Amino acid sequence: MIKKFSHFIEYQMTSDIERLQRSVDVSATQTAAQMQRQGDKLIAEFTTAVRTELEKRTSELEKCRQSVNNEIVELFSDVNRLIEESKECMKLGENLLRSASLSDMKRLVSKFSKIQKITTDYLATPRPEFPDLAITLVEPENTVSRTFSAEIGRISRPDIKSIKITHKIYLQTSIFEPDVEINRKSDRLKHEQTINAKLQSDTECPDLYSILVLEGQNSNTIVVTDWVNKCVKSFSSQHKTVQSHVTTGRPCCLAKTRDHQVLVTLPRERKLLYLNVQDDIHLIKTVTTKKGYHSITVLPDDNMAVTAGLSGCVDILNQRCYVIRSIPNKVIPNPGSLTVKGDSLIVVSDTTNILTCVSSSGQVMWVLCDSARFHRLYGVACDTEQSVYVCDNDRDAIVQLSRDGDVIRDVITQKDGLKQPVSLCFAQDKLYVTQQNGEIKIFGWSQT
Template sequence: MDLRATPVLQDTIDVRVAGDSNVSYPTDVTVMVVNDTDTVVVTDWNNNSVKSFYTRDNQTRHGKLSLGCKPWGLTKLTHNQVAVTVRNINQIVTVEVNPDLVLLSTITTSKKYWGITSLTPSTLAASSQSPPCVDILDMTGNVLRLISPLHNGNNILQYPSFLCTTRTGNILVSDFGTKRVMCLTPEGDVVFNYSPTGDTALEFPQGITSTSTGDILVTDYSLHSVIHLTESGQFVRNILTQQDGINYPRGVCVDGRGHMYVCLISGVIKVFTCKH
């Protein structure tokens, strides 16, 4: 993905499918290649479901797994498995993508988690808002370590809602309560703390991802933008704005083919190409 290039809209995926009773609110998104098929996996918070979208025999198809509760965060575990936080109950579910969706397991947790990211094959990081922290978990839901990063003696997490893992194994956190993005080591040390003021101030940071080059993309729900940061947490530019049709964005991800996927409150995922 060439983040210096101008992103061009390539596709719009309508997340609402037959059988949905509510307006779709795509929240978090990832892309995986399953059986040579590019598959977009998304949590639809308002329809209590995880969905997959893919093309087979030149037909756009979808899978849907109803959970009965509100899924939020999403992370890839393996080439064909994801883990999903269920925000309103103490659960993380694991799902097989083939490219339809099959519930594999339900992990009972001690807290209600929002953001989630896979750290190693046997550990996850997940963010809680009550109390505000990031927990390192094993695959049975046991808390191995609780991270409450301090600044001047105060916990600088309030509403950590999305997580991702960097190429060096650190944890990126977007927090709309303190209007910041931070990078934490799995041991809990703060690598950087991005909370700018002025023109580049964040208002409502949400979805976050990092690319194979270490660059960071974070959405701002209130500013209708996708922001590009360097690996060390320096502002580069607003790579997508309202002029690009970005309205109230949440989850964001990139694939290995130079595409960026952005979840929008209008019930769609917009797919942009970043290539020269």
């Protein structure tokens, strides 16, 4: 009886063990399949997360590269200014020799002495050794985390400020102006002069779409387009000479080439005019373009950036006016006025009041949309420190922005005599602004 019962108990125990083991094996197989499914899901999520992280870091790297390159250029701004001042002094000397005016020579000889001392001191100072700069990736620390994340690392930028230029270049402003230190972020702009652009030949009040300043030794030449009267006008800053050149269509915007020719767009006729503006305005040549271009600016490589209407794009043209690439409307919606800022572009989006900083290849550096401040943006310009100025027509204001797109202040307002600004440009520490009433306002920096 004991033997019989012991066999039965052994059979039951073996059966229970086998059943339990089978359930473990089946559940393990099921769990392995579930793990595979979860693993595949995590791999898909991980791939998406890594791709997103890569795109984020790549964009950050490009912005860092542009910013560091701009800082390098700024590091040598005094040296570059010395070169420009020397060139201006050379032009002044050539003009003096041609004019053979002894009184002018005596009056201006101090400027040559000043630039001579500066250049001599510069060359006598040993040239510093500059270390190579590198943008690097700082890898993340390995940490135990209960949540899933993809972390590639962070971009580490070189310290440009650690580089010291030992040359002492005493160029506070210009050899052609008094040595006055200007802080453009705090000093105010004071109204200095108003020029009425209406001529006797005009049939209607001037509609000044664009303004450009050609810098001279004794006085500047102001060039404007008059859309409604179909002409290009030039004024000396002292308002002693006035010239007018009638165009075949309505002129829109202006730009200046390196050899000081003036470019004028005729969007309705799809033409681009090349003018020589000196004692008189002479047409050099006319180029027919495939599109009707409105705004225009000249890039550092002598190519041109143009806008092709509200629903168009920003085209980059070579010197023969052929399109070499385009920045589509989806990147910069409704492109209007534009200007050069270093090696990038600042573009105003018409109707949407958006400012976009973009490289000539189409890489967006920053976008500013300040609906509370911006009401109706028109013209835009940059100064030598790459600060940005934009006309807000409805608020009767010029808004000043930093080079990185941060709003600094309303630098000129209605209290300064400004009313409905349309276009503006920067020259020799002055802002030249056209107004809707046909007037040109000139503002100079005044220390607070």
